[in-house]
Amino acid sequence: MxxxxxxxxxxxxxxxxxxxxxxxxxxxxxxxxxxxxxxxxxxxxxxxxxxxxxxxxxxxxxxxxxxxxxxxxxxxxxxxxxLGEYYSEPFDSTEREKYIISRLLQTDKNLTSQQLADELFVSRMTIYKDLENVEKWLGKHQLALIKKPNYGLEIIGEEENWRKAFADFLAEHLEKDKLKNLVREPVAIPLDRRLDPDNYKQLAGMFPEIDVRKIERILLEAEKQLNSRFVEETYTALIVHLVISIQRLRDKKDIKMPGSQIQKLKETEEFKIASFITEELEKEFNIKIPESETGYISLHILGAKIQRSLPLKEKAIEEMLKDFDDDLIKIVYDIIHVTENTIDVKLSSDKVLVTGLALHLRPVINRIKNGMNLHNPILHQIKENYTAVYGIAWIAAGIIENRMGIKVGEEEVGYLAMHLGAAIDRATSPKRALVVCSSGIGTAQMLATRLKKLLPEIIIEDVVPAGVVDSMLKSKSVDLIISTIPLDLKDLPVILISPLVTGSDVIKIRNAIGNYNNIKIRHTLQNHEGGFVSDLIPQELIFYKKRYRKKEEIIEDIGNIMVEKGYVKHEFIKTALDREKITSTYIGKGVAIPHGEDRLVIKPAVSVITLSEPIDWWGEKVDLVFYLALHFNNSKYTKSFFKEFYDMMDNPELLKMIREAKNSSEISKILLMRGEI
Missing domain, CATH: 1.10.10.10 (Winged helix-like DNA-binding domain superfamily/Winged helix DNA-binding domain)
Known part of the structure; x- marks a missing residue:
């Protein structure tokens, strides 16, 4: 042969x-x-x-x-x-649905169900069943699927929603390498390492007539004019957006934007950069780009995450913070204070966190206000490995929502969790200290021994006289100076203590390093005002081994009970359902925390529901639900709940006990004995 x-x-x-x-x-x-x-x-x-x-x-x-x-x-x-050729057709329903979505988005002609059946080697009846989930996916993006006899299938909806849907689809599946069989793989490689080579091949394969490297060159030049670099996910998202825009313009599909919004955008520096990008794209791809498209590009730049190295010196950080809007800084500190209250770790003095959050939130707010999403490629890992921190980030998202009147999606919650998690790691990792003592060697060693005994969370790098501090700092990396004599150092905190190391000295040092309680979350479940379980998780809101087919049934059924018992207003249920249409409240480890708007909460409460069989929650399996009806901003009940919830999510044994409880009373007892576990 x-x-x-x-x-x-x-x-x-x-x-x-x-x-x-x-x-x-x-x-x-x-x-x-x-x-x-x-x-x-x-x-x-x-x-x-x-x-x-x-x-x-x-x-x-x-x-x-x-x-x-x-x-x-x-x-x-x-x-x-x-013969050794890797090749597989998408036969299972999930892969067929992705294939169908890809085909519908890529073609400007109507596809018939028979065509899809032939391509996927299945019956038309199978395609009809697959189309049910395809329609649900399109519905989440405010698009509809029209099915006409002798005409075929067609996606209809606003152009802006169409583009967002395509961008989301690519973001979901490019790095997962799920579209490999649908596209060819060109030899070229991306110009910049921020665009993964495999993603580049997939993108270039889906749009073979668009030279992605030309777009890269334009973006790299735009970064020079912006005097900043886009982070990896932003860089990729911008390229995807521009590729889709070029293709849609070639198909005579342009985006619309109100003239008043364009005028407002023209006042920004980002619009100037977008205009440069537009002009270059017109030259490279021989297309005419309307002003509304330039406005849309500027919105993407306004919502872009910028790569900046934070200044190391305190004074430089303070100067940078002056550039931010007062309202934004207030939101940042509200988020930090809620996190501090939840886990008993001082974070307010962490200027890296303050500045990092401010830099992060400014484009986040712009993105959300303008209906744009930024894909978080490690969201699943964050949920599963840092479940507790992700739960705290949901509280932070609640603060942003209340203050700005916007809905924060799970992708953005994931990024918040990364900022907060890094700060918690910094706060809880051992601090390195240089001890300065004016007394003799014997006194100095006694001082060091006492400090190690009273403050085991601090690593004593050395004990030195004042005269050699400057030279020591050149060779040793330390976080603070503990001294028995006054010192004037600009870039490091100096804690002045007694040679005897008194109790007040220990408090002073722990205040300085943000470690009030030895970084141990207190187990105070039974001692909150009013009784934590009896008031916040009452017996009447604990449900054992309930059976539901989908998450919406839980939200409606338990929500109606909460309405009937006087915990929430009826509209609360709708806001919880609306949130689930936009984003998932799955937080990892088989746990979901659906919640509605806190303005509709009459009496703060949490309902705990264990399920007899796991249900699908945006592609994840959930068998334990905490249905939250809380005031996310200032309620002491909310702080109390999340203080315990943080620790609970890091305790697999406790979660197992709740899941294996024989009835709702046993679940209540497990929660009551929570502080002793």
Whole structure:
């Protein structure tokens, strides 16, 4: 039998996936070879196909196609696999749905269900079932799927929503390498390491007529004018947005924007950069870009995360903070104070956290206000490995929502968790101290011994006289100076103490390093005002082994009970459902925390629900639900709950006990004995 080379495999894949004739010119464009080369390859392929009684049909002026049944195509796929070619068709329902979404988004022509059935080697009835979930996915992006007899399938909706849907789809699946079989892989590599090579290949394969490297060059030049660099996810998101925009403009689909909004955007520096990008794109791709598109690009830049190195010196950080709006800084400190109250770790003095949050939140607010999302590629890892911190980040999101009147999605909550988690790590990691003592060696060693005994969380690097401090700091990295004599150092905190190290000295040092309670979360479950469990998680809101088919049923059913018992207003349920339409409240480890708007809470409460069978929660399996009806801003009940909730999520044994409880009373007892576990 004739041997096939790698290019023959590629041509066969194209023919297997194509319904109807395809020209040799199109095949050549896909493989970067001439149509003459393709014609020669087709002769070799036909000789190979003769062994399977399959014919290549060539229609003049129309192209070539495989005359093969679905079973024969499946056989060919298996044969290619035997020959060492990695190839798999998306047969399971999840992969079929992704395939269908990809096809619908990529084509400007109507597809029929029969076409999709032929391409996926399944029946039309199977496609009809797959389309139910496809419609749900489109609905989340405010798009609809029209199905007309003898016409086909068509996505309809606002152009802005269409583009967001396509960008979200790419963000979800590019780095997961799930579209590999749908696209060719060009040889070129990206210009900048921020765009992953595999993502680049996928993107270039889905849009073969758009040179992604040209867009990269334009963005790299724009960064020079902006005097800043976009972080990796922003850089990739901008490229994806521009690729989609170019394709849609070529398809005569442009975006609309009110003139008043464009005028306001023109006052920003970002609009100037967007105008530069627009002009360069027009030259490189020979297209005319309307002003509304420039406005849309400027919105993306306004919402972009910028890569900046924070200044190390306290004075420089203070100067940077002066550039931020007072309201933004107030939100930052509110978030920090709530986090401090939840975990008993001092973070207010962490200027890296303050500045980092301020730099992060400014574009976040712009993104959310303008309906844009930024994909968080490690969201799942954050939820599963840092569940407690992610739960605290939801409180922070509540503060932003209350203050700004916007809804914060799980992707942004994940980024907040990263900032807070890093700060908590800094606060809880051992601090390195240089001890300065004016007395003799014996007194100095006694001082060091006493400090180690009273403050085991501090690493004593050395004990030195005042005269050698400057030279020591050049060779040792320390976080603070503990001294028995006054010192004037600009860049490090100096704590003046007695040579005897009194109790007040210990408090003074712990105040300085943000460690009030030895970084131990207090177990005070039974001692909160009013009784934590009896008031915040009353017995009447604990439900054992309930059976539900979907998350909406839980939110409605338990929500109605909370309304009936006087905990929330009826509108609370709708706001909780609306939130779940926008973003997931799954926080990891099989736990979800649905919640509505706190303005509709009459009496703060938390309902605990264990499920007899896990249910799907935005693609994750959930069997334990904490339905929150809390005031997220200042309520002492909220702080009390999350103080315990933080620790609970880091205690797999406790979660197991709740799940295995025999009834609601036992769950209540487990929560009551929480402080003793």
């Amino acid at each position: 004739t041997n096939l080379e790698a290019r023959h495999h590629e041509i066969l894949k194209i023919l297997i996936n194509t319904t109807g004739p395809i020209t040799t010119e199109k095949i050549g464009e896909a493989l970067k070879v001439s149509s003459r080369t393709v014609r020669s390859d087709l002769q070799i392929i036909q000789e190979w196909l003769d062994g399977f009684d399959i014919k290549l049909v060539k229609k003049p002026r129309m192209g070539v196609y495989l005359k093969a049944t679905a079973e024969q195509k499946i056989m060919l796929i298996d044969k290619l696999s035997e």
